[in-house]
Amino acid sequence: MPDRLWNLPPAELDLELVKLPSVVTWSRLEPLALSPDLTPGLQTLLGDPLWLLARQWQFDELRGEDGGTPVSAVVEVEHAPLSRLHPGAAGPGAATTAVDLVDEDILLEPLVEAEAVARAARVRAEAGLQLLRLLDAAGLGRLRPRVVERWKFPPRHHDERDPQGSARAVVLAGRVPDAGLVEADLAPLDGGDGPLTGMPAGLTVPGGGAAKARAVLGAWLRWYRTQLVAPPGRASWNPHRQEYAFAVQAELPSGRAVLRADEYTTGRLDWADFDAVDGVELGATPAGRTGGTIRKVLVPMPARFPGMPADRLWAFEDGNVYLGGVEAGPTDLTRMALVEFSLTFGVDWFVLPVDLPAGSVVRVGSLAVYDTFGEKVDVGPTRQPGGWSMFGLTPSTDVSRRADLFIVPPVVPHVLEGDPLEEVALFRDEMANLVWGVERIVQGASGEPVNRGRLATPVSLRQRLPDDLGDAAIVYRLMTPVPDHWIPFVAVPMAGGRPGAIELERRPLLHFRDDGTTDLPIRAVSSCAARPRPTWRRTASGWQRRRFPVTARS
Amino acid sequence: MAGLAATLVRIEETRARPEPADADPVDRQLEIIRLALGAHQPVLPVSTLAEPAELVASVADRNSLLGDDPTAAITWLHRAALVRPELDPLSGLLTHAEAAGVGVTGQLTVAQLPHRPGARWCELPFGTAGPPPAGTVGLLVVAPDGFDPAGPVAGLAVDAWAETIPAREHTAGLAFHYDAPAARPPQAVVLAVHPRPNPERWDLDTLLATVHETAELARLRALSLKEIEGFSGLLPALYLPNNYTRDVPSVSFKGLVELARARGLLTAAAAAGVVGKD
Numbered sequence: 001m002p003d004r005l006w007n008l009p010p011a012e013l014d015l016e017l018v019k020l021p022s023v024v025t026w027s028r029l030e031p032l033a034l035s036p037d038l039t040p041g042l043q044t045l046l047g048d049p050l051w052l053l054a055r056q057w058q059f060d061e062l063r064g065e066d067g068g069t070p071v072s073a074v075v076e077v078e079h080a081p082l083s084r085l086h087p088g089a090a091g092p093g094a095a096t097t098a099v100d101l102v103d104e105d106i107l108l109e110p111l112v113e114a115e116a117v118a119r120a121a122r123v124r125a126e127a128g129l130q131l132l133r134l135l136d137a138a139g140l141g142r143l144r145p146r147v148v149e150r151w152k153f154p155p156r157h158h159d160e161r162d163p164q165g166s167a168r169a170v171v172l173a174g175r176v177p178d179a180g181l182v183e184a185d186l187a188p189l190d191g192g193d194g195p196l197t198g199m200p201a202g203l204t205v206p207g208g209g210a211a212k213a214r215a216v217l218g219a220w221l222r223w224y225r226t227q228l229v230a231p232p233g234r235a236s237w238n239p240h241r242q243e244y245a246f247a248v249q250a251e252l253p254s255g256r257a258v259l260r261a262d263e264y265t266t267g268r269l270d271w272a273d274f275d276a277v278d279g280v281e282l283g284a285t286p287a288g289r290t291g292g293t294i295r296k297v298l299v300p301m302p303a304r305f306p307g308m309p310a311d312r313l314w315a316f317e318d319g320n321v322y323l324g325g326v327e328a329g330p331t332d333l334t335r336m337a338l339v340e341f342s343l344t345f346g347v348d349w350f351v352l353p354v355d356l357p358a359g360s361v362v363r364v365g366s367l368a369v370y371d372t373f374g375e376k377v378d379v380g381p382t383r384q385p386g387g388w389s390m391f392g393l394t395p396s397t398d399v400s401r402r403a404d405l406f407i408v409p410p411v412v413p414h415v416l417e418g419d420p421l422e423e424v425a426l427f428r429d430e431m432a433n434l435v436w437g438v439e440r441i442v443q444g445a446s447g448e449p450v451n452r453g454r455l456a457t458p459v460s461l462r463q464r465l466p467d468d469l470g471d472a473a474i475v476y477r478l479m480t481p482v483p484d485h486w487i488p489f490v491a492v493p494m495a496g497g498r499p500g501a502i503e504l505e506r507r508p509l510l511h512f513r514d515d516g517t518t519d520l521p522i523r524a525v526s527s528c529a530a531r532p533r534p535t536w537r538r539t540a541s542g543w544q545r546r547r548f549p550v551t552a553r554s
Numbered sequence: 555m556a557g558l559a560a561t562l563v564r565i566e567e568t569r570a571r572p573e574p575a576d577a578d579p580v581d582r583q584l585e586i587i588r589l590a591l592g593a594h595q596p597v598l599p600v601s602t603l604a605e606p607a608e609l610v611a612s613v614a615d616r617n618s619l620l621g622d623d624p625t626a627a628i629t630w631l632h633r634a635a636l637v638r639p640e641l642d643p644l645s646g647l648l649t650h651a652e653a654a655g656v657g658v659t660g661q662l663t664v665a666q667l668p669h670r671p672g673a674r675w676c677e678l679p680f681g682t683a684g685p686p687p688a689g690t691v692g693l694l695v696v697a698p699d700g701f702d703p704a705g706p707v708a709g710l711a712v713d714a715w716a717e718t719i720p721a722r723e724h725t726a727g728l729a730f731h732y733d734a735p736a737a738r739p740p741q742a743v744v745l746a747v748h749p750r751p752n753p754e755r756w757d758l759d760t761l762l763a764t765v766h767e768t769a770e771l772a773r774l775r776a777l778s779l780k781e782i783e784g785f786s787g788l789l790p791a792l793y794l795p796n797n798y799t800r801d802v803p804s805v806s807f808k809g810l811v812e813l814a815r816a817r818g819l820l821t822a823a824a825a826a827g828v829v830g831k832d
Contacts, residue, residue: 022801029792034778049742053772061738062769069734077728122649126632129652133625133659168646175653227633303729312738347736352728358720369732379730408726414718418637 044313052314059313068371070300073352076365080250080257080291081357082410084282085111087236090247090260095283098249099232102286106359108410109269112246112261114231119180120421120447121165125153125172127179127227131220138216142206150203151177151185161455165446179224186221194218240503242426248274248407249282250361251290257361257405258282259393269409276393276402293365300350300369311347359410363401421449426489435489435504456484463512482509565589598708609693609703612669619664619675627662627694628652630677640713644696663701665693685719744768 005016035041046052056062085108086098101111119127128151135143153176156169189196195215199205205213236246244264250257258281259274266273307321323342328335350369356362367379381404383389389396394403423441428434439452459481482488489504497503510520565586573582588595603609612619620626628648635645648658664675668690676686677694695701695709746764748756779786794805814820 017799020799022797022799024795024797024802027794027796027805027807029790029794030779031790031792032778034780048775049744050768050772050775052741053768054776056738056741057769057773058776060736062740064737065735067733067735070732073730075728122646123636125653126629126645126649129649130625130629132652133628136657137624168649171650171653175655300730300732302734311736314741348731348734349729350732350734352730354726354728355723356726357723362726364728367728367730369730371734377732379732382731406726408724412718412720414716416634416637416715416717419639 046314055313061312068373068375070350070369070371070377072370073298073300073350074366074368074370075294075296075298075352075354076367077294077296077354077356077362078253078291078365079294079356079360079362080252081289081360082106082108082248082250083285083289084249085232086247086249086282087112087232087234089238089245089262090258090277090280090282092280094247095281097233098247098282100286100289101248102289106410107412108248108359109267109412109415110229111232112236112244112264112269113267114229115235115237116231117228118447119228120443121153121172121178122168122447123227124179125168125176127224128177128182130223131177131179131182131217134216134220135213138212140205140209140213140216143213146203146206147177147182148175150200151179151181153178159445162444162446162448162450164450165444165448168448169446183221183224186217189217190221191218193222196221247277247280247282248361249285251285252361252363253291253293254363254365254401256281256285257363257402259361259405259407269411271393271407271409274393274407274409276398276405278400278402291360294354296354298352298354300352303346303349303351305342305346307342308346309343356408358408360408362406362408363404364406419449421447432488433491435491437487437489437506439485439487452485453483457511458514459483460512460514460516464516481512484511561589596710598710600706600708602706603703606703608667608669609665611671612665612667613663613701613703615669615671616664618672619666621674621678621681624659626675626678627664628659631662631694634677638713638715644712648696658696661696661698663695663697665695665703667691667693 005013008016044055053062081104082101084098085101086094088097090098131147132144135141135147152174153169153172155173156166158170159166185200186196189198189200191197191214195211195218197214199210199214204210236244238245241263242265243262245260245262246264247258247260249259258277260277260280261269261273262275264273306318307323308318310317323339326335326339328339352367364381369377369379371377383396383399383403385397385399387396392398392403393405393407394400420441421443423439425438425440427436427438429436441449442452442455444450461481462475463478486509488507488509490507491502492505494501494503508520510518512518568582568586568589571582573579584597587597631641631648632645635641652658666673666675666686670686673686674681674683676690676692680686697709701707744765746761748760782789794807795802796804796806798804811820
């Protein structure tokens with residue numbers, strides 16, 4: 001109706017309007033700040049300036065608190081280089097078996113993992129060639145036939161149990177000196193940093209030049225001995241537990257710190273492998289290896305991490321990490337603790353960067369924080385006696401000085417590692433209630449790796465017994481054949497161990513051969529303590545090469 | 555002999571075969587070579603370095619690269635072969651050659667890019683000069699007939715790897731918990747206007763009152779009708795008259811909504827928010 005009315009010419013409209021009753025209705029605009037729908041709230045829509053302030057007020061962003069923001073921190077950190085190493089589990093008498101660590105560029109992993117090995121034939125041949133090169137370079141090439149003849153590789157025939165090594169031996173025999181023999185011959189004449197103290201008996205230099213030859217041989221001997229990292233005294237490897245154990249000591253200004261790594265298996269050392277212990281001493285610190293104190297004034301920065309919740313309403317969060325999406329079962333306590341801490345307690349943490357020398361033990365002596373009002377707050381270690389703790393080298397019940405220790409282990413991030421020379425896999429057989437040790441790779445006579453499966457004598461599917469007629473229609477097999485290189489281990493109570501502790505004892509196994517014979521290899525019984533956790537485990541050894549700033553070693 | 559003759563015939567056939575005009579002439583040569591020497595015969599392209607000057611300088615600097623120890627390159631190669639299976643066959647080959655009396659020391663050329671005169675080869679112990687700068691590339695070339703980077707070269711790449719030299723110092727983080735104030739700057743700027751038309755100057759009381767009022771209004775902004783029960787009949791006092799006889803100025807919301815919808819200004823989400831009587 002009104003539309004028709006408004007279309008009339010104004011003169012007629014007025015006439016029409018006066019005929020109508022005049023009723024004023026009122027409309028009211030009712031802005032709705034609340035809604036049962038959660039979506040607009042989650043979208044955190046923007047609005048007018050008052051709305052922005054209101055939302056900030058709702059989220060406590062405008063609340064004044066009685067405190068200041070930390071703007072400065074004075075930190076005192078005492079640190080000391082690792083000065084003593086004890087290979088193997090450290091006990092009360094460890095001070096006598098520990099060795100000094102005096103090299104500035106120590107690397108812990110090679111020291112701990114190095115084995116005293118009989119050098120492989122190829123390594124001895126390559127070193128023997130180096131001796132020939134040095135002699136040639138010194139103008140003593142005429143000595144070559146005598147050197148080769150004196151320290152020659154013994155001739156070998158083709159050996160299918162060591163195909164690569166025996167093939168190489170054919171080439172080396174009579175052409176290359178064996179560095180192992182050379183070293184054994186020269187060792188009594190070792191002249192330290194100078195030439196040999198004399199020529200080996202029976203080796204003369206035609207045409208003179210014995211002094212020069214002694215210098216060359218002495219230089220070669222030093223070179224040969226530094227080619228590989230030698231284990232410090234004794235080995236850290238504990239064959240009974242299939243893991244490394246060692247301890248290190250550092251002389252901090254506030255006293256000695258001894259850290260033990262008793263169950264190191266991963267091949268990559270980190271701080272978590274160490275435990276700070278009391279009651280073990282590794283002996284006097286060598287000169288020049290005592291520590292110092294770093295005192296620094298630093299600016300604390302708020303700790304930020306990926307996926308961290310923003311601490312205000314209108315801020316973009318990192319979308320790459322979504323901690324809310326972490327799924328955890330009822331027993332995933334660590335995971336739940338991580339998520340809970342990150343989402344709820346991640347704020348109000350501050351970080352100070354502290355540069356620490358690699359290979360040192362560190363203890364934070366004191367930390368004083370100053371806020372914007374100049375107030376000083378002394379921050380102590382986060383610790384709850386009897387509760388639980390993280391990132392510590394001691395049990396949570398420990399509140400002594402040791403609880404504040406930290407280690408920056410001298411390790412390298414990248415290691416060149418060759419193919420394994422030896423490899424044994426240990427795994428559980430739940431059905432047979434056994435542990436099998438499977439020798440996969442062993443070293444041949446020349447030191448070259450050989451696939452153990454190739455060396456195994458074939459076993460027979462038929463298990464013939466004495467008085468066996470051999471004409472049975474149905475054969476009952478007592479057991480499936482087990483290859484030679486599968487070695488059974490049986491769990492037995494550990495002698496002198498705590499109740500329930502077991503160790504694995506090596507047992508012989510009856511093998512049936514194709515020709516009807518059997519053999520029961522009786523070998524020395526070896527044992528290793530069982531760790532209940534891993535169901536599969538691989539132990540391997542091989543060559544490694546690591547580099548460090550000043551020196552490079554293999 | 556019959557096999558050889560057949561091969562020769564096939565080579566002749568290949569040579570005589572007409573090729574399409576756009577064929578690469580190298581392809582036919584490769585085919586002939588592989589007919590004669592076997593299908594797996596590698597054929598290397600010869601290339602010339604675009605800017606050989608730095609490599610030439612580095613190769614010429616052999617003595618300082620090797621620290622005056624010409625055997626350093628071959629001993630390094632043997633040791634590296636222990637951990638690099640790709641390098642192992644080459645190392646074995648050189649061992650065999652040397653056992654047979656061939657002097658391989660001179661056949662190994664070392665180079666380093668970028669070239670720094672007098673610097674040690676990066677694969678050898680660094681010495682007092684310290685580690686080389688990041689990005690340094692060390693090269694070892696086995697060339698029995700000598701290696702001239704300025705001329706045309708062809709060769710096989712045996713192995714390559716990257717080495718990481720760790721820093722002597724590590725930056726650790728010391729974290730501490732501190733209950734810092736959580737107050738954040740407001741998301742709005744108040745542009746205050748003095749209530750009097752011609753004020754002489756602002757005074758603190760007026761300013762505070764303005765700020766307080768703004769804060770009050772901000773809190774009121776979040777209220778809805780439920781919270782102001784009792785006043786909800788009056789507030790908010792956004793009353794707009796509507797009289798189709800135009801006795802009073804009129805606002806027709808229905809007309810506004812229809813107009814907005816017709817012009818596409820009213821999105822579905824916004825339309826859902828407009829409730830009430832027409």
